[in-house]
Every structure is written in structure tokens, then in C-alpha cells.
Amino acid sequence: MSLGSWFGRIAFLALAVTLLFLTLPTVAIFADTTPAQLIAALGEPVVLDALWLSLRTTVVAVLVIIVVGTPAAYFLARRDFPGRSFALTLIELPLVMPPAVAGIALLAAFGPQGIFGVWISDAGIELVLQTAGVIVALIFVAAPFYLRQAVAAFASLDRGRLEASRTLGAGPFRTFVSVAVPGARPGLSSGLALAWGRALGEFGATLMFAGSLQGVTQTAPLAIFSRFSDPDGFTAALAISAVLIAVAALILLSVKLFGADRGLDRAGS
Amino acid sequence: MSTVSPAGSDRKSDGRLEVSVLSRLRDFSFDAGFRVEPGERLAIVGPSGAGKTTLLRLIAGLRRPDRGRITLGPDPLFDSEKGVDLVPERRRCGYLFQDYALFPGMKSWRNVAYGMRSRPRAARRRRAVELLARFGADGLAGEIPETLSGGERQRVALARTLASDPRILLFDEPLSALDPATRANSMQQLDLALSESGGPAVIVTHSFDEAAVLGDRIAVLDRGEIVQTGSPADISARPESRFVADLTGAAVIEGEVTGTERGLTVVAADGGGTLRSVDRASGRVAVSVFPWEISLEMPGETPRDSALNRLAGKVRSVTPIGNRARVGLVIPQPVTAEITARSAEAMGICPGMDLTAAWKATATRLIARGPHNSEQS
Incomplete structure (x- = not known):
């Protein structure tokens, strides 16, 4: 498409407007915060607690998603079984679920009055108003982002390579670890970035299921909202937002870099 | 297990x-x-x-x-x-x-x-x-x-x-x-x-x-x-079927047996030309001849051998394979001859040229068009 044609110029204009609209709010956050305000905000225990809690809960949630979700996605992608497309739809359901609905759903299932609430409390596990509850909520909303990408990545693997691994004496597990996962790495890491980003930004389900207790369940997005509700908390809210954006961008970037370097031998020697 | x-x-x-x-x-x-x-x-x-x-x-x-x-x-x-x-x-x-x-x-x-x-x-x-x-x-x-x-x-x-x-x-x-x-x-x-x-x-x-x-x-x-x-x-x-014959790269000419003449089966090829084979068959047949059994002669050239099958044709393609060349002809059915690259060059064979394809009755296989007429050919 050439810039000389009228459609080329319109498409270019559309791209310019899109980029401007999507980046302007981000730029505004940094423009509205002076470095001094940022440092001052970061000194507040509420802010530090929230950021630290966000980091811990998202890391645990993402680890659980990777450990359970990777083999699950592999199975979904490479095996044909009755109900497979139904299972694929189920996995994507939380993607389209409004966060408030997700929170209610989690309460209905795992809350004190929920279907499994009794079993969970009998097992000595507390979720509501607990950090563990935050992690459950994060996994619920973020897992589909990883699973979708992982299923697509595993499904596009060349069958021949997986079979070659088997004929060369490797069992299904070694084939999964040595051939399937390295082959799917770009897709897996972009799924990881999306899921982590979603977990960092999680708000509604966490608030409804786990509450907003400083240091326990008040993650960074909840802290932003809580400061924003204060009469003079807008600056602090801005500061946390700035840090959250930086962290999210860092995660996205590093995961992308990790994914781009696929294969054992490409980066080294 | x-x-x-x-x-x-x-x-x-x-x-x-x-x-x-x-x-x-x-x-x-x-x-x-x-x-x-x-x-x-x-x-x-x-x-x-x-x-x-x-x-x-x-x-x-x-x-x-x-x-x-x-x-x-x-x-x-x-x-x-x-x-x-x-x-x-x-x-x-x-x-x-x-x-x-x-x-x-x-x-x-x-x-x-x-x-x-x-x-x-x-x-x-x-x-x-x-x-x-x-x-x-x-x-x-x-x-x-x-x-x-x-x-x-x-x-x-x-x-x-x-x-x-x-x-x-x-x-x-x-x-x-x-x-x-x-x-x-x-x-x-x-x-x-x-x-x-x-x-x-x-x-x-x-x-x-x-x-x-x-x-x-x-x-x-x-x-x-x-x-x-x-x-x-x-x-x-000896391909047992036309399917096999096609697969082996033999030229297959469709025709009908019209009778026998001095112990040889005579086949009228579809589209023109008469062929003789030592094989016995009747009715519709596929005539197969291997590319390397076919020799090529310039039109009007004195026959070099006693080949009984002689059909005038037009060169359609020349495909060199190492020191050999495969020459595609229409007589008017397509056949392929395989000759040395050297003689292809010496004769100056090129598409459009008129040539005579000649081969022996002993090199002519007849395959009755049985039930195994694969549609894949």
C-alpha cells in the first residue's frame, strides 16, 4: 500500500490517531508526577506494601499457571478427545466474564457460603480476606490468557518433530520437555506476558473475593483506587500508577526478549 | 503392553x-x-x-x-x-x-x-x-x-x-x-x-x-x-496392471486388438497407427513399451533394425537426465523414448521436430484393460 494513494494516507492517519490515543494517557501519568512526588509516594508504607504484595501474588499466580497450564495446554492442543472444543470454550470463559461477575463466581464457589467453602475451611484454608484469595482470583482471571496462547503454540508444532523425538527413544515426557516446550517458546512467553500483565492489573475480582486490606489483599491497583478515593490522594495514586506501568512494561519487555530467543543454541556460541 | x-x-x-x-x-x-x-x-x-x-x-x-x-x-x-x-x-x-x-x-x-x-x-x-x-x-x-x-x-x-x-x-x-x-x-x-x-x-x-x-x-x-x-x-x-505400468514410467498406448498376423497380436492404436506384440490379448488393451526400448529415426532414414513397430511422431519435449535424454513424442498418443544424450544432440532433437519411433514386437507388452483401471493414472 503506497502513501500516495488516498486510502494509504487515510490508513496512515488512522494509525497516527491510534498510537496517539493509546500512548497519551500513559505519557500523562508521568507528566503529571514530579520525581520528587514519586519518591515521596514510594516512601509511604501503604504504597510499598501494595507494590510488594502485587509482585508476590502475581509471581505465585503466574508460576501456578505455568506449572499446571503448560501440560494442560499441551494435552488440549495435541490430543483429540470427545469434548475437546467444549473444553477450549470453557477455558476462554473467564476472558469474557466481567470482573465483578468473576468475583461473585469465586465467592459462590470458594467463599464461606460457597459450594466448596465448607471443604476448603475444613482443610484449614482461608481464602476470603487472605493473600491466598488474591492469588486464587489472579489465577482465575489471568490463566486463560496464558492457556489460549499456549494451546495455539502447541497446536502449531510440527507433528514430525514430536514423532522424530519418539522414534529416537524419547518418551512422551522427554518429548514434551525437550522438543514441544522449546518449539512453543515464543507463544508460551507471549502468553506469559499477557497473563502476568492481566494479573498485575486485576482489580474487580480481587476486591470482591479477597477485599482490600493493606499488606494482605490490597494489591497495587486496589491501592491506587483507595488513594484516589482520598480527597488529596490523587498524586499518590498517580505515583503508584507510574510505578505499575514501569513494572508492567519491564515484564512485557523481558518476557518478549526471552521468547524471541528460542532454541538451545541460538543465543550462545 | x-x-x-x-x-x-x-x-x-x-x-x-x-x-x-x-x-x-x-x-x-x-x-x-x-x-x-x-x-x-x-x-x-x-x-x-x-x-x-x-x-x-x-x-x-x-x-x-x-x-x-x-x-x-x-x-x-x-x-x-x-x-x-x-x-x-x-x-x-x-x-x-x-x-x-x-x-x-x-x-x-x-x-x-x-x-x-x-x-x-x-x-x-x-x-x-x-x-x-x-x-x-x-x-x-x-x-x-x-x-x-x-x-x-x-x-x-x-x-x-x-x-x-x-x-x-x-x-x-x-x-x-x-x-x-x-x-x-x-x-x-x-x-x-x-x-x-x-x-x-x-x-x-x-x-x-x-x-x-x-x-x-x-x-x-x-x-x-x-x-x-x-x-x-x-x-x-512386466507390469501386472496399467496402474503399475504408468508408475514405472512406461509409455502406455491405448488400443484395440484387431487380430493376429504370423503369430503376433495386432493392435490398432487409438488415434491411428498399428502395433504388433508377441503378447496375446484380445479386446481393449493398454500397450506398454519402455522408454529405453524405443529408438528414434529421422523421417525418411533407412530403418536401422528390424523393429516391427514404426510410428511417425512429433517431438513434444526433450528432458536430459545425466548422460541420457528422455524424448516425449506424440504419435498421436504420447510415448517417451530414452536415448543417449549424445545421440539426442547429434540428431539435433528439439520440440516440434518430426521423428519416427521404432521398437520391437518383443518389447511391446499388452495389458488387458481389466477391472484394475485405476482412475489415478
Whole structure:
């Protein structure tokens, strides 16, 4: 498409407007915060607690998603079984679920009055108003982002390579670890970035299921909202937002870099 | 699951491969039985969709037959009656995939070493480079497959295939992915791998010429069924059906038997021309003659031999293959003559030229148009 044609110029204009609209709010956050305000905000225990809690809960949630979700996605992608497309739809359901609905759903299932609430409390596990509850909520909303990408990545693997691994004496597990996962790495890491980003930004389900207790369940997005509700908390809210954006961008970037370097031998020697 | 472990044996040529399986595919059933002796190379030739790759996958354990038996010497690999079905990793089949299926992003030597789990870690790299060297590819040990050419990839894949000391070799279209210049060399590499192994080998290809070169024996596969087996020369000379004849590259001329004359069958070719054959037949026939049986003469030239079949034709194509040339003619049905590249040049053969195709009645096969008139031809 050439810039000389009228459609080329319109498409270019559309791209310019899109980029401007999507980046302007981000730029505004940094423009509205002076470095001094940022440092001052970061000194507040509420802010530090929230950021630290966000980091811990998202890391645990993402680890659980990777450990359970990777083999699950592999199975979904490479095996044909009755109900497979139904299972694929189920996995994507939380993607389209409004966060408030997700929170209610989690309460209905795992809350004190929920279907499994009794079993969970009998097992000595507390979720509501607990950090563990935050992690459950994060996994619920973020897992589909990883699973979708992982299923697509595993499904596009060349069958021949997986079979070659088997004929060369490797069992299904070694084939999964040595051939399937390295082959799917770009897709897996972009799924990881999306899921982590979603977990960092999680708000509604966490608030409804786990509450907003400083240091326990008040993650960074909840802290932003809580400061924003204060009469003079807008600056602090801005500061946390700035840090959250930086962290999210860092995660996205590093995961992308990790994914781009696929294969054992490409980066080294 | 069986307790029989072929992996426990270190003998290289420890048995004959016997296959007798039924496997329902989408459009037809794969129903074939054959034997391959240790050291023997069975080339299975058939058009695409005939079930060639399926056959290799059944042997390697990558696909489960509906019923039947696959045995290697005394060891069953699959036996539906006894409930034996060895997993692929325990069958020790050296499988050369059509696109080689090298692991991307993994250096060549690591690809080769992948199947060496039984060796100590330290010995693997040395052994891998050794194997690569056998195929003249030790210089590629540090390269990843993405940077290799088709021929180089095949060398690495061949080394990898041998690395796990396979008891059976399975080659899927080993030459089809290569350009003509690489093929001759690749042929030698394949030959080397086959003689290294010593076990039974099954090679599948869509090209009869490749099958003739790579196989000691050829089996022709059509829609999941082996329709003819024999030595390449045997199958070339006496195709049992038009399907086989077409596959072998013989020229097939359609016609009708009009009678006999001095003990020879006379055939009126569709579109014109009369042919004589020593074969007996009646009704509609396919007349087959091998390209190398046909000689070409300039129009008006005094006949050089006593060939009884002489048909004037027009050159349609000239395809050099090494020191030979295949000349496509219409007489008006298409036939192919194979002559030396030198005489093609001397005669100045080019498309559009008028020539006479001549061949003997003894070189003219008649195949009755029976029920096996494959629509795939």
C-alpha cells in the first residue's frame, strides 16, 4: 500500500490517531508526577506494601499457571478427545466474564457460603480476606490468557518433530520437555506476558473475593483506587500508577526478549 | 503392553521384518502384508495418497493398526491378538522423515546426540561428530538446522537416524525434497546409511526410478494395497496392471486388438497407427513399451533394425537426465523414448521436430484393460 494513494494516507492517519490515543494517557501519568512526588509516594508504607504484595501474588499466580497450564495446554492442543472444543470454550470463559461477575463466581464457589467453602475451611484454608484469595482470583482471571496462547503454540508444532523425538527413544515426557516446550517458546512467553500483565492489573475480582486490606489483599491497583478515593490522594495514586506501568512494561519487555530467543543454541556460541 | 524388549538386544541384523496389518483410513483401508529380510531394502512405490507414509508410521508405532501383526525376528512390535503394542521409543526404528524433522534451534551434533541416551554424556558429542563425519557433515556439527541447505539437512538427519542404533530403517521420500544436483550425492549417503544398519529397510517413494535405485525389491502400493512386488527390472518389464505400468514410467498406448498376423497380436492404436506384440490379448488393451526400448529415426532414414513397430511422431519435449535424454513424442498418443544424450544432440532433437519411433514386437507388452483401471493414472 503506497502513501500516495488516498486510502494509504487515510490508513496512515488512522494509525497516527491510534498510537496517539493509546500512548497519551500513559505519557500523562508521568507528566503529571514530579520525581520528587514519586519518591515521596514510594516512601509511604501503604504504597510499598501494595507494590510488594502485587509482585508476590502475581509471581505465585503466574508460576501456578505455568506449572499446571503448560501440560494442560499441551494435552488440549495435541490430543483429540470427545469434548475437546467444549473444553477450549470453557477455558476462554473467564476472558469474557466481567470482573465483578468473576468475583461473585469465586465467592459462590470458594467463599464461606460457597459450594466448596465448607471443604476448603475444613482443610484449614482461608481464602476470603487472605493473600491466598488474591492469588486464587489472579489465577482465575489471568490463566486463560496464558492457556489460549499456549494451546495455539502447541497446536502449531510440527507433528514430525514430536514423532522424530519418539522414534529416537524419547518418551512422551522427554518429548514434551525437550522438543514441544522449546518449539512453543515464543507463544508460551507471549502468553506469559499477557497473563502476568492481566494479573498485575486485576482489580474487580480481587476486591470482591479477597477485599482490600493493606499488606494482605490490597494489591497495587486496589491501592491506587483507595488513594484516589482520598480527597488529596490523587498524586499518590498517580505515583503508584507510574510505578505499575514501569513494572508492567519491564515484564512485557523481558518476557518478549526471552521468547524471541528460542532454541538451545541460538543465543550462545 | 508387552514385556518383550527389543532394546535389550545389541545384534544389528537380528531379524526379518514381517508386516501384516489392517488399518482403516479416511478413504480406504490399508491392508498389506510383506516381509523384509535383514539387510534387504524394500522400496514401496505408489502415488501420493496411496498410504506410503501411513505404512511407515504403522511400523514405527506412530499409528496403531486396527488389527494385525508386526514382528521383527522373534519380537512382536505389534500384535492385536496378543495385545502387544510397543511404544515408538522402544521399537528402535530409524525413521528418516520426509522433511527430516530436525529439531530447530538445536545444533547439528545435539540433534544427532538426541537419540544417544544409552551412552555416557561425555561420549555423546564425540560419537555425534563421528557419525556426522561419516556423511561428510562433521563441519556442520555446530550449525543449527535453519542455516543448512536441504542436502546438508539430510546428512544430519541420516546421522541422527543411525545414532540410536536402529534395528529397522524407514525412509520417507528420501530424495523428493532435494534438487536434482543434490540427488546423486544424496543417493550415495542413503546407500551408506542403509549398508551401515544391516537391518531390514523400508523406503517409500512416489518415483519408480528412485525406488529402482534405492530398493533391492519393489512393492507397488495402490490405495493401501500392495498390487505387485518384484525386482525393479521385473516390474518394469512386466507390469501386472496399467496402474503399475504408468508408475514405472512406461509409455502406455491405448488400443484395440484387431487380430493376429504370423503369430503376433495386432493392435490398432487409438488415434491411428498399428502395433504388433508377441503378447496375446484380445479386446481393449493398454500397450506398454519402455522408454529405453524405443529408438528414434529421422523421417525418411533407412530403418536401422528390424523393429516391427514404426510410428511417425512429433517431438513434444526433450528432458536430459545425466548422460541420457528422455524424448516425449506424440504419435498421436504420447510415448517417451530414452536415448543417449549424445545421440539426442547429434540428431539435433528439439520440440516440434518430426521423428519416427521404432521398437520391437518383443518389447511391446499388452495389458488387458481389466477391472484394475485405476482412475489415478
